[in-house]
Amino acid sequence: MFEFSGGGCAALDFDRDGWPDLYFTQGCRWPVREDDFTRLDRLYRNLGTGSFADVTQAAGLRENRFSGGVTSGDFDNDGFPDLYVANTGANRLYRNNGDGSPRMCMPFHFSGAQDQIYLNLGDGRFRNVTPGSGIEVEDGKGLGVVAADLCGRGKLDLFVANDTVMNSLFENRTKGPGGPLAFVESGLSRGVALNRDGRAEGCMGIAVGDVDGDGRQDLFVTNFHLESNTLYLQQSPGTFADRTRESGLVQSSLSMLGFGAQFLDADMDGWLDLIVTNGHIDDLRRYGRPYRMPMQFYANRGQGRFAELPAETLGPFFQQKALGRGLARLDWNRDGREDAAISFLDRPAALLTNTTRDVGNRLSMTFSGVSSPRDATGATVRAKLGKRTIVRQLTGGGGYQAANQQHVVIGLGSASEVARLEVRWPSGRRQVFDNPPINHELLLVENEPKPFPLAAP
Numbered sequence: 524m525f526e527f528s529g530g531g532c533a534a535l536d537f538d539r540d541g542w543p544d545l546y547f548t549q550g551c552r553w554p555v556r557e558d559d560f561t562r563l564d565r566l567y568r569n570l571g572t573g574s575f576a577d578v579t580q581a582a583g584l585r586e587n588r589f590s591g592g593v594t595s596g597d598f599d600n601d602g603f604p605d606l607y608v609a610n611t612g613a614n615r616l617y618r619n620n621g622d623g624s625p626r627m628c629m630p631f632h633f634s635g636a637q638d639q640i641y642l643n644l645g646d647g648r649f650r651n652v653t654p655g656s657g658i659e660v661e662d663g664k665g666l667g668v669v670a671a672d673l674c675g676r677g678k679l680d681l682f683v684a685n686d687t688v689m690n691s692l693f694e695n696r697t698k699g700p701g702g703p704l705a706f707v708e709s710g711l712s713r714g715v716a717l718n719r720d721g722r723a724e725g726c727m728g729i730a731v732g733d734v735d736g737d738g739r740q741d742l743f744v745t746n747f748h749l750e751s752n753t754l755y756l757q758q759s760p761g762t763f764a765d766r767t768r769e770s771g772l773v774q775s776s777l778s779m780l781g782f783g784a785q786f787l788d789a790d791m792d793g794w795l796d797l798i799v800t801n802g803h804i805d806d807l808r809r810y811g812r813p814y815r816m817p818m819q820f821y822a823n824r825g826q827g828r829f830a831e832l833p834a835e836t837l838g839p840f841f842q843q844k845a846l847g848r849g850l851a852r853l854d855w856n857r858d859g860r861e862d863a864a865i866s867f868l869d870r871p872a873a874l875l876t877n878t879t880r881d882v883g884n885r886l887s888m889t890f891s892g893v894s895s896p897r898d899a900t901g902a903t904v905r906a907k908l909g910k911r912t913i914v915r916q917l918t919g920g921g922g923y924q925a926a927n928q929q930h931v932v933i934g935l936g937s938a939s940e941v942a943r944l945e946v947r948w949p950s951g952r953r954q955v956f957d958n959p960p961i962n963h964e965l966l967l968v969e970n971e972p973k974p975f976p977l978a979a980p
Contacts, residue, residue: 635662
């Protein structure tokens, strides 16, 4: 199955110059030869001038295995994002130094491997604490994963999109810092294990965000051909319901096979839109089935109701068909409009630049924890705009085999000010910023009373 899953992409500012860079995974000759370096994953540095430079060799990256997913996080808390690459075979962790079957096998032909969880020991080492942690399931076949506060306890829960078996929601019940990791699997009781018809689906990618404006995080999952994608709206803290049909997302996704997905506010009106990559795993065109597929963009019309926009209104790229896979969200040119990096199975990667002209005002924020972990994953912000409050969360993972730029962007629409911005840090501390400056990149540092405006590009 490794042949059709494709490669992923990660957006990270590896040199901390304020411009998000890009890492793409790719395959190699099979079987893997550890002495063959003819095909390597690639790291591209954002030069801040409208272009990128390949710095793979200069950065000391020699990832020559058959790579799939990739994610980024600051595991040693030194302020520089590190890389973890998931390979067919042994995975690799990179510390940032600061300087050919005719028919693919199906997932139900195999038993699932046990998901794994590693405890960061704080000295650059990890310990596998899977046994007894509560994440053990009998037949998980995970593809997408996201870390977010989904149950409203101020802790990072884990949602795993499983292929052809029930999805998993691991509630974080860890008692405190330094204590043993403790999770409880509750996907079925929380309403995210199956679709509304009680069926497990061929789940791939995940998007997470508050799409209906009720202040709670919702989940969107991409699925296999002839299965609609699924939108789980959070009804009350930690309880979800399949509202795909009501949201207008059923019919347009039945003929697709979805992989990467992300929520982003393309026009800065305060409502999260949706972008999805598609592409089949088998070339069955001789049987009348689609193979290469177009990307899709859905505009959020408010309260979580979506409308797919015609491809001809979105630009030439959306009129193409491809085997789309990974999808990462970032603002690569730092103009305040979120863009997308996309990986494909059999063609060069794409960088989609958001050129929407009629956009609203915005808040764009990065975070630095002090009592919290430095990358502040799980931080939740509430922006008060008159009678409306917009809630966003800094999550980890999401998409499909991807990692997003670690920032939060809030579209303000026509609002000319934010009366009150409240941040709940992963440590539990709450901070309030009155009338923060808008239409700037802001750095929020835990315990600092004012945000720091970053230099405009």
